[in-house]
Amino acid sequence: MKFTRFLVSFFIGISALIVGTGFLPLSSSAQDTPYTIVDGKVDKGTYNGYRRFHGICHTCHGPDALGSTIGPSLVESLKTLTYDEFKKTVLEGRVGTTPQGQPNVMLGFSTNPDIVKYLDDIYAYVKARSDGALGPGRPQKKR
Ligand code: HEC
Structure with a gap:
């Protein structure tokens, strides 16, 4: 006993x-490396993230997530931004200030099912870019 x-x-x-x-x-956390890249080919989720990112986010965050005059470079942002902060910002949006003192607005995407559903894929793509694991342009997809 x-x-x-x-x-x-x-x-x-x-x-x-x-x-x-x-x-x-x-x-x-499973989000540490949310992508897999083998022989330069990305997993399905990361590839989907690439497509979704360039469907809408790139208009402000630039092609390849490198930033534009409107939105910051997410390649830089994700070097410090956590997954939770990323998710919160994308869903709820944010109002910041430009260097000129103007409001800098990102609207939230919580009502956009295409973004909500594929948020993790978009994160995987941007994280791979930010980690330097994935170069610019359309990635090759693993089959
Ligand atoms: C209409 C322009 C616009 C679109 C479209 C847009 N964003 Fe943004 N985003 C911004 C702006 C402007 C900021 C900076 C806000 C600030 O200054 O706080 C921002 C900030 C962010 C941040 C925080 C960056 C940081 O350094 O803290 C993330 C993450 C982000 N956006 C992700 C996305 C994703 C993912 C998409 C696509 C689903 C997207 N954004 C679409 C304009 C946009």
Whole structure:
């Protein structure tokens, strides 16, 4: 009886240790590397993200996410922006200030199903660009 109790607490302790130290992928975020690129070819999600990004975001954030006179370079932004901050900004939008002191507006996309549904794909694409894992232009898709 006592031994069983010892075993139980032993295993609880070990599990806590493993999870706590991040030994298992449980505690590390899946968003760290949300894309896969093999032999220069991207996964389906990242490819879709490329297409979605260039369907709408590029009008302000520039082709290849390099920025324009309207919106900042997301290649730069995602070097520090977290996934949660990215998601919040895209869904809720944001009003900032231009260097000239004018309001700089990004409208939220929470009512656009094409963006809400594919937000993670867009993130994967922009993150790959930001990490330097993916160059400019249309990527090749892994089949
Ligand atoms: C009409 C122009 C416009 C469009 C379209 C647009 N954005 Fe933006 N976005 C902006 C502006 C302007 C800012 C900067 C706001 C500020 O100064 O705080 C911004 C900021 C951001 C930021 C925060 C950057 C940072 O450095 O904190 C993210 C992330 C972002 N946009 C993602 C997207 C994505 C993804 C899309 C496509 C779904 C998109 N944006 C479409 C204008 C736009």
